[in-house]
Amino acid sequence: MFTILSAAVAPGFALMSFFYLKDRFDSKPFSIVFRTFVMGSLLVFPIMFIQYAFETEGVLQYPATKSFLLAGGLEEFFKWFIFMYAVYKQDHFEGRYDGIVYGVSISLGFATVENILYLLANGVEVAFLRALFPVSSHALFGVIMGYYLGKGKTDRKRGSIYVVWLALATPILLHGLYDYILEIWQSTWQYTLTPFMIILWLIALRKVKQANMVPADVIPIEQNKWKA
Structure with a gap:
């Protein structure tokens, strides 16, 4: 049991540490980051219940609808909703x-609990592949979501609302495509998913670099009017 729990939790904490320590300017208090991690972890159970209900009733079980609506759409929407509700208007989001730190934290909270449940059901033998693919992909979706939400929070322009919605649409599309690959190429998925993950990593690391070029202290003062 301890081995399974350790193998399930380790990838999430390793990835969280990686992105947390990438902050070049002002790292957020770990207590706040951990709180968002916990919020993300609590999403697993209601989402799993909804997905199970649809599966039991045989609704939206085609590869495209299952991937883009029940997996990508449902999971990324709830992550985005938690971010908007619990983080977006807070003073510590500056x-x-x-945005990347909080997006990754919420996503990895979800991925870690999901990973624990999966390894408990299927054994530790699949832990390495789970770390490389599902857990990492959740973190990368969180990077992209968080980048656009950070951009929407700090850029007080007419297009900022568009960027906030882009923070929802882009992870849904990428997550849906990830699951669609698994649905279509069930026996040879690794040959398609591996280059997909490489591209996803490159996109995410580029977003990290771009976000790190803009420190919080250069944000326009007009952002005060957006505070709750």
Whole structure:
């Protein structure tokens, strides 16, 4: 049991540490980051219940609808909703890279609990592949979501609302495509998913670099009017 729990939790904490320590300016208090991690972890159970209900009733079980609506749409929407409700208007969210930290935290909270449940059901033998693919992909979706939400928070322009919605649409599309690959190429998925993950990592690391070029102290003062 301890081995399974350790193998399930380790990838999430390793990835969280990686992105947390990438902050070049002002790292957020770990207590706040951990709180968002816990919020993300609590999403697993209601989402699993909804997905199970649809599966039991045989609704939306085609590869495209299952991938883009029940997996990508449902999971990324709830992550985005938690971010908007619990983080977006808070004073401690004040820089573009903050968005990445909180996005990754929520996503990895979800991925870690999901990973624990999966390894308990299927054994530790699949832990390595789970770390490389599902857990990492959740973190990368969180990077992209957080980047756009950070951009929406700090750029007080007419297009900022568009960027906030882009923070929802882009992870849904990428997550849906990830699951669609698994649905279509069930026996040879690794040959398609591996290059997909490489591209996803490159996109995410580029977003990290771009976010780290804009420190919180250069955000326009007009952002005060957006505070709750």
